[in-house]
Amino acid sequence: DNGQITITLTGTNANYTGAVYIKLTKTGISHQDELNGTEALDSDLFAVAYLNSGANTINITVRSSIAAKILGVDKTTTAITLNETDINKCNEEVNAAFGLSGSAIDTNVDTINSSGDESNTLAKQAGQVAAALSGMRNTTATNTFEKVIEQIADVIANNGALNKATSTALATGAIAVQAQAQANKAITTADIDETHAGSAAAALKIAEDAVTTAGTTATNAQKQALATAQEVYNKAVSANQEATSFVKLATNTVTHFNNLIIPISNITISNNTGVVSFITNDSTLTISATLDNALSTGKKLWGSIDNGETWTDISTTNTDIIWSNDNKTIAWRQTLTADTNSSVQFAITKTLTTTTATPSEIKGDIDGGIASHNYIYDSSAPVFDTSNASTIDIPQNENLEATVIYIAVTTDANAVTYKLSG
Structure with missing residues (x-):
């Protein structure tokens, strides 16, 4: 219920611990969408969890599906081999990307277009995320939840966080939901306005006037009509109150995601040496990034190379910091x-004046979101065993089957096989 499933281990499985993936099939499922109202679920949703003995409650949402996608689980999955550390880390990383604490599979969702547990701050924040994710479907490129999941999972997998494009898309999605909330409010406000022809309020006024005019001679039919009109009006008032709340929460959602827009892009590192970018063996690393705008008075740029554990003030040019492009592009050298x-x-x-700051101080004074990209520094070249090397002759213009001609043993003991093609 409400995107939650509880798995209780009993009998011979009572003490089982291990990884599971859960699939919510879209067939026959409808939901109250923030953008489109009541609609059929357009994509399957997933969650990956590590079960422990007893009852395990798991939230299945678009966020949990993003984490599942990063972990390699989607509609093609039939089995998984994942450990508890990786599962927990990924679910927490996805929540953190949206500015939420905790885990993607543990966080309740209080949707912004319906009444819920308004005292649960985290659930309300998760509802804002759900609204923005729904709003992202307002474009052709991401017009299903599956497309939204794939796009954001790819970004978080590479960056460890959102990037400028996805944070902007979420803010745009939040604005689309806000517009829908305002449209809903306009409709419900008209329905409680007795001057608006055909409204619930106008119908109630007509019924009241009929009973008042009839006085003691009012018929049962007139009295019943008044009671019915009153009931419809009461529902209209309730709908207007909920629509008013929807507008307020949608506006808060826009604010939340505007604050998450990342004003920094184009992060690069020197000497990428891997098939996949952001792998380097260069110990003197030059990291570059571009700001949307040059730093204004009082603002500072901070950099971290250890996943935000420690931060360095890199606002001012020195031997390791070079600014260019009208003070919008930085090249920062680290050893x-x-x-x-x-x-x-x-x-x-925005206002920090010190040259050192803790992660909490950075977070408390941040202007926009944190720009991030994962990287690997690997200083050790593979060590090859050449004792079994062999040579083969390849006749000119002849096609040969792939042949193992050299087995290289690397430091992690994996064999490397080289294959020839024509």
């Missing part, structure tokens, strides 16, 4: 001393 798999991050603060 790496140990192999790492982490993320580089940039953040702009």
Whole structure:
């Protein structure tokens, strides 16, 4: 119910622990969408969790589906082999990308277009995220939840967070939902206005006048008509109150995602050496990024190469910091001393005057969202065993089957096979 499923392990499975994936098939499922109202679910949804003994309650949402996609689970999946650490980390990383604490599978959702547990702040924030994700479907490129899931999962998988394009798309989605909320409010407001022909309020006024005019001679039919009109009007008032709340929460959603728009883009690192970008063996790393606008008075740019654990003020030019492009593009040099798999991050603060700051201080004064990209620094070249090397002759203009001619043993003990093609 409400996107939640509870799995209770009993009997011989009572003490089971392990990874599971859950699929909510779209067939026959409808939901109250923030953008389109009541509609059929357009895509299957997923969640990946690590079960423990007893009852396990799991939330299945678009957010949990994004985490599942990053973990390799989608409509083609038939089995998984995942560990608890990776599952928990991914679900938490997805929540963090949307400015939420906790895990994508543990967070309740209080949708902004209906009454719920208004005291649960995190659930309300999750409802804002749900609204923006729904609003993202207002474009051809992401007109289904499946397309939204694929796009955002790809971005978070590569960056460890949202990027400028997706944060902007979510803000645009939130604005689309806000427009729908305002349209709903206009309709319900007209329905409680007795000067508006055909409204519930106008019908109630007509019924009241009929009974008042008849006085003691009012018929049962007239009295029943008045009671019915009163009931319809009461429902209209309730609908208007809910629509008014929808507008307020939709406006808060726009504010939330406007604040998440990332004003920094085009992050690059020097000497990408991998087939996949952002893998380097260069210990002297030059990291570049471009700001939407040059820093105004009082603002600072901060950089981190350890996933936001520590931050460095990189606002001012020095031997390791070079600004160009009218002070909008930065090249920041850092020396790496140990192999790492982490993320580089940039953040702009509004009022901090110190040259050092904690993660909480950065977050508390941030202007926009944090720009992030995962990277790998691997200083160790593979070590090859040449004792089994062999040579083969390849006659000119002849097609040969793929042949193993050299087996290289790397430091992680994996065999590397080289194949020849024509």
